[in-house]
Amino acid sequence: MLEKKNFNMTTDEFRHHGRAVIDWIADYYDTIESFPVLSQVQPNEIRSSLPAEPPHQGEKFENILKDVDSLLPGITHWQSPNFFAYFPANTSGPSILAELLSAGLGVQGMLWSTSPACTELETHVLDWLVNMLGLPEKFKSTGKGGGVIQDSASSAVLCALLAAREQSTNYESNEKGCDQHLVVYASTQTHSSIEKAVKIVGLGKQNLRLIQVDEDFALRPDKLLLQIKKDRQDGLIPCFVVATVGTTSSNAIDPLSEIGNICREENLWLHVDSAMSGTAALCPEYRYLNAGLDLADSYCFNPHKWMLTNFDCDCFYVANRAILNKTLKVLPEYLRNKATESGDVIDYSDWEIPLGRRFRSLKLWFVIRYYGIEGLQQHIRHHIKMAQDFAGWIDDSEHFELANLAPLNLVCFKHLGGDSFNQHLLERLNQSGHLFLTHTILNGQYVLRFCVGQTHTEERHVKQAWLHIQETAAKLENILQE
Amino acid sequence: MLEKKNFNMTTDEFRHHGRAVIDWIADYYDTIESFPVLSQVQPNEIRSSLPAEPPHQGEKFENILKDVDSLLPGITHWQSPNFFAYFPANTSGPSILAELLSAGLGVQGMLWSTSPACTELETHVLDWLVNMLGLPEKFKSTGKGGGVIQDSASSAVLCALLAAREQSTNYESNEKGCDQHLVVYASTQTHSSIEKAVKIVGLGKQNLRLIQVDEDFALRPDKLLLQIKKDRQDGLIPCFVVATVGTTSSNAIDPLSEIGNICREENLWLHVDSAMSGTAALCPEYRYLNAGLDLADSYCFNPHKWMLTNFDCDCFYVANRAILNKTLKVLPEYLRNKATESGDVIDYSDWEIPLGRRFRSLKLWFVIRYYGIEGLQQHIRHHIKMAQDFAGWIDDSEHFELANLAPLNLVCFKHLGGDSFNQHLLERLNQSGHLFLTHTILNGQYVLRFCVGQTHTEERHVKQAWLHIQETAAKLENILQE
Numbered sequence: 001m002l003e004k005k006n007f008n009m010t011t012d013e014f015r016h017h018g019r020a021v022i023d024w025i026a027d028y029y030d031t032i033e034s035f036p037v038l039s040q041v042q043p044n045e046i047r048s049s050l051p052a053e054p055p056h057q058g059e060k061f062e063n064i065l066k067d068v069d070s071l072l073p074g075i076t077h078w079q080s081p082n083f084f085a086y087f088p089a090n091t092s093g094p095s096i097l098a099e100l101l102s103a104g105l106g107v108q109g110m111l112w113s114t115s116p117a118c119t120e121l122e123t124h125v126l127d128w129l130v131n132m133l134g135l136p137e138k139f140k141s142t143g144k145g146g147g148v149i150q151d152s153a154s155s156a157v158l159c160a161l162l163a164a165r166e167q168s169t170n171y172e173s174n175e176k177g178c179d180q181h182l183v184v185y186a187s188t189q190t191h192s193s194i195e196k197a198v199k200i201v202g203l204g205k206q207n208l209r210l211i212q213v214d215e216d217f218a219l220r221p222d223k224l225l226l227q228i229k230k231d232r233q234d235g236l237i238p239c240f241v242v243a244t245v246g247t248t249s250s251n252a253i254d255p256l257s258e259i260g261n262i263c264r265e266e267n268l269w270l271h272v273d274s275a276m277s278g279t280a281a282l283c284p285e286y287r288y289l290n291a292g293l294d295l296a297d298s299y300c301f302n303p304h305k306w307m308l309t310n311f312d313c314d315c316f317y318v319a320n321r322a323i324l325n326k327t328l329k330v331l332p333e334y335l336r337n338k339a340t341e342s343g344d345v346i347d348y349s350d351w352e353i354p355l356g357r358r359f360r361s362l363k364l365w366f367v368i369r370y371y372g373i374e375g376l377q378q379h380i381r382h383h384i385k386m387a388q389d390f391a392g393w394i395d396d397s398e399h400f401e402l403a404n405l406a407p408l409n410l411v412c413f414k415h416l417g418g419d420s421f422n423q424h425l426l427e428r429l430n431q432s433g434h435l436f437l438t439h440t441i442l443n444g445q446y447v448l449r450f451c452v453g454q455t456h457t458e459e460r461h462v463k464q465a466w467l468h469i470q471e472t473a474a475k476l477e478n479i480l481q482e
Numbered sequence: 483m484l485e486k487k488n489f490n491m492t493t494d495e496f497r498h499h500g501r502a503v504i505d506w507i508a509d510y511y512d513t514i515e516s517f518p519v520l521s522q523v524q525p526n527e528i529r530s531s532l533p534a535e536p537p538h539q540g541e542k543f544e545n546i547l548k549d550v551d552s553l554l555p556g557i558t559h560w561q562s563p564n565f566f567a568y569f570p571a572n573t574s575g576p577s578i579l580a581e582l583l584s585a586g587l588g589v590q591g592m593l594w595s596t597s598p599a600c601t602e603l604e605t606h607v608l609d610w611l612v613n614m615l616g617l618p619e620k621f622k623s624t625g626k627g628g629g630v631i632q633d634s635a636s637s638a639v640l641c642a643l644l645a646a647r648e649q650s651t652n653y654e655s656n657e658k659g660c661d662q663h664l665v666v667y668a669s670t671q672t673h674s675s676i677e678k679a680v681k682i683v684g685l686g687k688q689n690l691r692l693i694q695v696d697e698d699f700a701l702r703p704d705k706l707l708l709q710i711k712k713d714r715q716d717g718l719i720p721c722f723v724v725a726t727v728g729t730t731s732s733n734a735i736d737p738l739s740e741i742g743n744i745c746r747e748e749n750l751w752l753h754v755d756s757a758m759s760g761t762a763a764l765c766p767e768y769r770y771l772n773a774g775l776d777l778a779d780s781y782c783f784n785p786h787k788w789m790l791t792n793f794d795c796d797c798f799y800v801a802n803r804a805i806l807n808k809t810l811k812v813l814p815e816y817l818r819n820k821a822t823e824s825g826d827v828i829d830y831s832d833w834e835i836p837l838g839r840r841f842r843s844l845k846l847w848f849v850i851r852y853y854g855i856e857g858l859q860q861h862i863r864h865h866i867k868m869a870q871d872f873a874g875w876i877d878d879s880e881h882f883e884l885a886n887l888a889p890l891n892l893v894c895f896k897h898l899g900g901d902s903f904n905q906h907l908l909e910r911l912n913q914s915g916h917l918f919l920t921h922t923i924l925n926g927q928y929v930l931r932f933c934v935g936q937t938h939t940e941e942r943h944v945k946q947a948w949l950h951i952q953e954t955a956a957k958l959e960n961i962l963q964e
């Protein structure tokens with residue numbers, strides 16, 4: 001069907017070039033350990049190598065593909081098994097190929113009717129995940145709740161906050177403007193997206209309360225309750241709490257049951273952000289992390305972090321989808337259709353900020369079926385085992401000490417040489433190209449974060465990393481002593 | 483490197499399965515005209531065919547891929563050359579393959595340092611597009627402005643409105659809550675995303691003024707100015723205007739110069755939404771549509787609609803990036819890095835709602851280079867020519883009449899039989915499976931929309947569509963006369 005008119009690629013050419021791209025990716029993974037994990041380029045280095053003007057006439061596909069090689073020095077290799085920075089954004093063969101299929105189908109799933117399979121597969125797979133993770137039944141679409149794929153946990157918490165804002169103001173903020181008596185609560189360790197969301201929805205940072213944490217960096221429910229009562233006394237309206245299962249800095253686990261009980265008693269919306277650590281609940285032995293989740297109004301976790309599914313894929317659940325839909329629904333005439341009016345279908349544009357959406361559930365469907373529950377569990381257990389081994393080596397070392405509880409796959413640690421030493425150590429490690437890790441500040445001290453979650457990370461990578469860390473620290477000690 | 487541990491797909495398996503997926507997509511495009519364009523399934527039909535539970539053990543990739551066929555009845559074929567509904571979301575071979583590469587690289591571009599090439603290629607290609615479309619120089623990153631890829635025009639206008647909100651309140655809304663004296667203006671024909679954005683940012687729908695349009699559905703500047711003056715008299719703060727080049731209902735073109743002059747004199751932020759029609763400016767003969775754009779503060783158009791680039795890809799430009807960045811920047815400790823602190827780099831998470839982001843500029847880079855400026859121009863001219871032919875046939879017909887000016891590739895028309903007749907006509911056409919078009923309401927009347935913008939649409943598809951429309955209308959006339 002693809003005729004060589006209008007310069008389009010024919011299907012025969014697509015088969016040919018497609019194979020070349022598939023091979024390019026396979027070659028990339030075959031050689032990925034040969035690249036510096038953190039890109040070593042200087043600002044503008046990549047850009048200045050690009051032609052100043054776009055071509056007037058089309059170029060050969062072969063030449064365009066070849067030029068991807070010239071971008072490689074500017075790539076930080078998130079899929080390298082030596083990537084231990086931030087939280088991972090891992091992916092896998094079946095996910096990459098499902099993303100390809102989604103691009104090929106080129107479906108836009110804003111309404112059920114604009115591609116029913118796009119909506120129904122998403123609803124179905126997100127219900128699957130409720131069972132797979134042992135989440136509360138109320139998050140299933142078969143009851144009053146349901147799940148939707150968002151691009152990120154940032155967008156998920158924004159949608160949750162909007163729904164809470166509307167519910168607590170009898171849906172009047174949408175009409176009359178944000179009620180600025182509403183107050184939002186999270187711990188001092190909460191993700192930066194909470195502050196962003198509070199600003200976006202028109203509440204203002206002054207209505208965000210960052211609640212003190214305990215010695216393990218988990219939100220203190222007693223302090224939360226005190227602050228809620230104080231705000232109420234001040235004539236404000238406590239509205240929304242974000243609890244985190246696995247904070248970004250240190251993987252701290254906020255106590256959901258206690259927080260949830262406060263939210264029920266005080267009538268606040270509880271959103272639980274488990275972007276990274278939520279995937280651990282695939283394994284029954286880690287479901288204790290979610291104890292109390294039945295008290296939450298909304299929940300999210302990111303298969304695009306730790307569940308072998310490429311970015312973007314955040315699974316966002318609500319216990320009552322009607323509140324979310326009433327908050328976000330805007331139905332202009334040109335989108336009206338019989339299925340929507342019947343009320344029998346889900347239109348996912350009522351569940352999110354953008355109107356349009358890709359067919360993102362395909363990759364979840366592929367990943368879950370390809371690995372099976374057992375395969376995914378084995379990945380999680382393997383990553384946690386490797387991180388725990390690493391934590392043990394830190395604990396046994398005379399030169400380093402642990403800086404967090406390290407309940408799962410994130411180990412925070414520091415060399416005993418102090419903040420400046422640790423900063424230099426991190427810089428040297430990342431400049432080596434052998435591995436990439438990042439830092440945070442805990443209790444006012446500069447600490448290193450080591451997160452094991454890359455799809456292809458094996459014991460040897462973690463052992464090599466530990467050797468590099470020790471050797472680099474020893475060299476740095478020598479330099480400083482000279 | 484991909485060893486068969488942890489159930490991962492080896493690179494050899496990836497090569498093998500990757501070819502199968504490439505062939506699946508090529509076969510799909512070879513046979514795409516054999517499918518009903520609009521899916522004919524009933525609600526829950528696809529879902530009820532799926533297994534109730536996910537598998538415990540992994541399945542063979544071959545079987546998973548085979549099951550994609552079972553989804554096809556639930557697909558509405560946006561890439562069919564007989565798709566004339568909504569606005570298109572077209573794509574192309576080079577775009578699909580670039581999306582595959584992006585998935586394979588699996589890069590997360592939240593900061594410059596998390597993959598410099600991801601940021602620099604985006605900045606560069608968006609600067610290219612300023613030249614390619616003849617946009618004002620101020621939107622280039624080499625000055626004070628710059629472009630960024632958003633998921634959709636909905637997110638673009640949300641970001642623009644947030645920046646305008648902060649600028650007009652001296653950046654205090656972020657801190658103290660949205661100033662509810664601010665007022666937003668757009669025409670009655672504006673996209674639904676404007677209402678959504680006004681609600682999200684905490685202004686409330688009551689502060690959105692939908693300004694009357696002229697007989698061609700374009701915003702009336704005189705009415706805009708009157709409303710601004712009235713609001714100021716009422717103690718409100720006129721803040722933000724959205725002008726549309728190519729409205730969704732009827733492709734109306736708001737008069738940018740007059741609106742822009744009002745915005746300059748009255749000190750309002752002007753955002754121009756040209757999601758669909760912006761691509762036409764690739765051809766110099768259509769740049770008149772953008773006359774006055776130099777008066778705008780921000781602009782967006784969607785290559786994922788009409789520029790052969792698959793969803794999601796909205797290009798969003800601002801004249802002053804510092805305002806946008808100051809509005810959206812939240813930098814927690816764990817994201818701090820030397821490049822950011824140097825101020826020499828762009829961190830695109832300061833330009834958008836989510837923190838994380840994919841490597842989306844790759845597909846723009848591939849599309850522009852593969853087609854060249856000439857190839858892209860030829861597509862646009864071809865689509866417009868076919869739409870104009872269609873408009874001519876409508877105009878010549880005794881049974882139908884045009885309902886919009888049809889300046890580009892969207893023709894609104896109606897059968898003279900009245901609203902109910904046109905509703906039935908649309909229903910029968912879409913149920914036939916031969917083509918898919920949608921409707922809107924203009925001047926209180928139900929009209930059909932016929933948009934030519936699919937990558938593979940040729941004259942024969944448009945001619946067939948017109949035959950189907952005439953035949954179906956004739957049959958319907960007969961039935962009603964009986």
